[in-house]
Amino acid sequence: MNNSKNKTWSIVLSMGLVLGLIGVSGLVLSDDDDEYEGNGRWRQSRLDVAPVNNAFYKEECGSCHFPYQPGLLPARSWQKLMGGLEDHFSENAELDAADARQLTAYLTANAADTSNYKRSRGISRSLAKDDVPLRISTTRYFKRKHHELSARMVKNNPEVRSFSNCQLCHTRAAQGAYNEHQVKVPGYAGWDD
Ligand code: HEC
Ligand code: HEC
Numbered sequence: 001m002n003n004s005k006n007k008t009w010s011i012v013l014s015m016g017l018v019l020g021l022i023g024v025s026g027l028v029l030s031d032d033d034d035e036y037e038g039n040g041r042w043r044q045s046r047l048d049v050a051p052v053n054n055a056f057y058k059e060e061c062g063s064c065h066f067p068y069q070p071g072l073l074p075a076r077s078w079q080k081l082m083g084g085l086e087d088h089f090s091e092n093a094e095l096d097a098a099d100a101r102q103l104t105a106y107l108t109a110n111a112a113d114t115s116n117y118k119r120s121r122g123i124s125r126s127l128a129k130d131d132v133p134l135r136i137s138t139t140r141y142f143k144r145k146h147h148e149l150s151a152r153m154v155k156n157n158p159e160v161r162s163f164s165n166c167q168l169c170h171t172r173a174a175q176g177a178y179n180e181h182q183v184k185v186p187g188y189a190g191w192d193d
């Protein structure tokens with residue numbers, strides 16, 4: 001065992017303890033050491049958005065696609081989206097009124113504009129107050145983060161097809177981790193080579 005590895009582990013473990021104390025669940029410890037952000041700063045949290053902690057949401061809104069974390073869109077977007085489920089991106093995703101109400105409450109209570117997680121704040125800040133995007137992938141923040149990806153890597157990539165498939169490239173998306181070191185574009189060994 002070399003020293004730096006032990007050091008990394010002890011930092012990872014103490015961060016895990018701190019996060020545990022502030023009530024963040026679903027933290028998975030791993031031995032990749034990308035907490036260091038440079039300039040003497042260490043990443044506060046390995047998670048970019050709060051993970052989904054609602055089984056009903058995962059089941060209902062994760063049956064056709066990845067269950068997007070509520071912290072990826074502001075409350076006004078979730079309200080609009082939940083109000084139009086019968087025509088949801090050309091699909092019918094309608095729910096009965098009580099279920100829709102319950103999920104809307106979950107989404108809005110944990111929305112980007114009420115969350116302190118890094119990406120939630122970034123997404124919120126990138127939007128004008130009267131902007132009500134129905135997609136995460138059309139927000140200014142998202143576009144800025146993905147502008148280097150070509151159509152060949154996404155739309156025309158038979159293994160991806162759409163930016164909506166976060167989990168295909170972000171290997172730890174389900175845990176709420178979207179960090180650029182945990183990305184792999186299917187079919188591309190090193191997307192930024
Ligand atoms: C019947 C299938 C189906 C169900 C159920 C469904 N969706 Fe979707 N959803 C879609 C399709 C299709 C798209 C468009 C995907 C694409 O463009 O590749 C989409 C896209 C989205 C997007 C935009 C993703 C982006 O590009 O940023 C959000 C947000 C979303 N859905 C939220 C929800 C929520 C919340 C629920 C649960 C209430 C839900 N969906 C249930 C089919 C569904
Ligand atoms: C085709 C693969 C692909 C898909 C699909 C994709 N991403 Fe990404 N994403 C990337 C890559 C590659 C980067 C790193 C870009 C860079 O560093 O220039 C990235 C960066 C990010 C970042 C910034 C990370 C950082 O460290 O700055 C966030 C946040 C993010 N993606 C969220 C999402 C979300 C949410 C979705 C789904 C709605 C998604 N991505 C879909 C490939 C993808």
